[in-house]
Amino acid sequence: MTIFWHRRDLRFSDNAGLYRALKTGDPVLPIFIFDRNILDKLPSKTDVRVEFIQRSVVELAEAYRAHGSDLRAYYGHPVEILRELRDAHQPTAVYTNRDYEPYAIARDLAVKELLDEHDIPFYHFKDHVIFESDEVQKQAGGPYTVYTPYMKRWRKQLATRMSTYEGEDISYYLKPYPTEKYAGNLLPGKAPSPVPTLEEMGFTPTEIEIPPKEASDETLKHYHSTRDYPATTDGTSRISHHLRHGTVSIRAKMLRAMQLEDDTFFRELIWRDFYSNVLQAFPRVVDESYRREYDTIPWVNDEEQFQAWCEGRTGVPLVDAGMRQLNTIGWMHNRVRMITASYLVKHLLIDWRWGEGYFADKLLDYELASNNGGWQWAAGSGADAQPYFRIFNHHSQQVKFDKDYAYVKEWVPEYDTDDYPSEPLVEHKFGRDRALRVYKKALTEA
Numbered sequence: 552m553t554i555f556w557h558r559r560d561l562r563f564s565d566n567a568g569l570y571r572a573l574k575t576g577d578p579v580l581p582i583f584i585f586d587r588n589i590l591d592k593l594p595s596k597t598d599v600r601v602e603f604i605q606r607s608v609v610e611l612a613e614a615y616r617a618h619g620s621d622l623r624a625y626y627g628h629p630v631e632i633l634r635e636l637r638d639a640h641q642p643t644a645v646y647t648n649r650d651y652e653p654y655a656i657a658r659d660l661a662v663k664e665l666l667d668e669h670d671i672p673f674y675h676f677k678d679h680v681i682f683e684s685d686e687v688q689k690q691a692g693g694p695y696t697v698y699t700p701y702m703k704r705w706r707k708q709l710a711t712r713m714s715t716y717e718g719e720d721i722s723y724y725l726k727p728y729p730t731e732k733y734a735g736n737l738l739p740g741k742a743p744s745p746v747p748t749l750e751e752m753g754f755t756p757t758e759i760e761i762p763p764k765e766a767s768d769e770t771l772k773h774y775h776s777t778r779d780y781p782a783t784t785d786g787t788s789r790i791s792h793h794l795r796h797g798t799v800s801i802r803a804k805m806l807r808a809m810q811l812e813d814d815t816f817f818r819e820l821i822w823r824d825f826y827s828n829v830l831q832a833f834p835r836v837v838d839e840s841y842r843r844e845y846d847t848i849p850w851v852n853d854e855e856q857f858q859a860w861c862e863g864r865t866g867v868p869l870v871d872a873g874m875r876q877l878n879t880i881g882w883m884h885n886r887v888r889m890i891t892a893s894y895l896v897k898h899l900l901i902d903w904r905w906g907e908g909y910f911a912d913k914l915l916d917y918e919l920a921s922n923n924g925g926w927q928w929a930a931g932s933g934a935d936a937q938p939y940f941r942i943f944n945h946h947s948q949q950v951k952f953d954k955d956y957a958y959v960k961e962w963v964p965e966y967d968t969d970d971y972p973s974e975p976l977v978e979h980k981f982g983r984d985r986a987l988r989v990y991k992k993a994l995t996e997a
């Protein structure tokens with residue numbers, strides 16, 4: 552028997568690793584583990600991600616049941632659970648899809664060691680991105696660190712591969728992996744195994760509404776003109792959390808994006824691969840500024856101001872609306888992510904890692920690579936970042952992107968009343984001048 556281990560690929564269809572496992576012909580036992588190494592460290596027992604994952608695993612189990620098989624879902628420590636499975640079943644092999652985050656890499660190394668003890672191979676496949684870092688390299692070798700040349704090379708690479716590969720395995724180049732075709736190779740299910748409930752894992756359910764897996768044709772058609780306006784309902788696709796947890800396939804989304812007349816949406820999806828490429832090639836960015844000199848900036852790190860920012864009480868309407876949107880629904884519009892991040896690192900002079908950590912706790916679509924990339928972009932310290940001297944003016948951002956204050960009023964109902972602060976925590980001109988002075992001094996002396 553072969554084990555297929557689901558992680559950030561919570562779907563049966565078009566799943567690279569599962570397809571490979573099924574194709575061997577050995578009966579496949581699918582598993583999922585609610586990882587206590589992660590769950591036990593979460594700051595709250597009400598967590599929209601855990602809830603989303605739990606619901607998605609229930610859906611996945613139903614998909615397996617529809618094929619006469621059964622998903623085994625465990626709650627525990629992956630190495631211990633895989634040791635038990637190894638000893639109980641002596642599987643021929645364990646298959647999975649690659650995860651590029653440092654914790655996952657260390658976990659997989661530990662799993663490999665325990666499988667090695669019994670000479671059980673551990674196979675892993677590319678599923679979460681279109682191209683891994685070593686597949687899109689500079690002409691002279693080495694990873695790209697700037698988006699535009701990366702994107703051009705990425706496109707060339709895709710075009711070449713799409714025109715060269717044939718047969719079932721062209722799926723790498725966007726066609727779906729036909730997992731259904733080999734469903735007969737799944738281990739038949741006897742009695743369905745229950746998926747652990749949120750309550751059994753000590754979590755409290757919320758009423759969180761999960762946006763659908765597919766953006767409407769209308770949204771994608773108008774994406775280039777609506778995507779920057781946070782008040783616009785359905786102005787963006789809202790699929791980030793599905794991509795993060797693999798409840799949809801990135802290949803399918805890319806294929807659809809390629810068919811659109813305008814390629815703005817397609818290029819946004821390539822940003823996701825770009826940031827994954829940066830994390831894979833430079834894992835040190837998890838803790839350090841990509842441009843090391845930025846770690847000499849003497850941050851003010853005022854805890855009270857940080858708390859006000861987290862709670863949406865800065866007196867800057869767009870920042871407050873964004874933070875309250877995040878705190879309420881676990882998602883924030885991209886333009887507002889840029890504005891809130893910029894206000895924290897420039898106007899409040901608070902270390903980007905504080906903001907990054909807060910987003911990581913709250914975002915339903917939290918993806919280490921994209922979040923780190925977004926924060927280091929805002930701080931100026933990233934691989935391809937906004938130059939430090941370009942500082943968002945929240946007044947002009949308001950006029951340009953939410954001129955009727957529709958977004959602000961939706962999330963900050965007391966705006967326009969005496970209850971809303973008449974002055975921001977840090978006023979724009981003062982904050983801008985201070986940031987320029989502090990950044991410039993640190994960077995020239997570094």
Ligand code: FAD
Nearest residue numbers: 787788789790791819823885888916917918921922925926
């Ligand atoms: P759409 O605009 O519809 O875009 C479609 C998809 O393209 C997204 O779902 C996402 O997968 C990808 N994408 C779009 N823009 C980016 C981008 N700049 N970087 C990487 N991928 C992108 N995105 C995350 O998925 N997880 C994060 O943790 C995350 N943190 C961020 C933090 C900051 C400070 C900033 C500025 C951006 C962050 N982003 C993150 C990127 C972006 O804000 C979200 O992907 C987007 O808002 C999700 O909404 P959507 O699916 O409607 O996006």
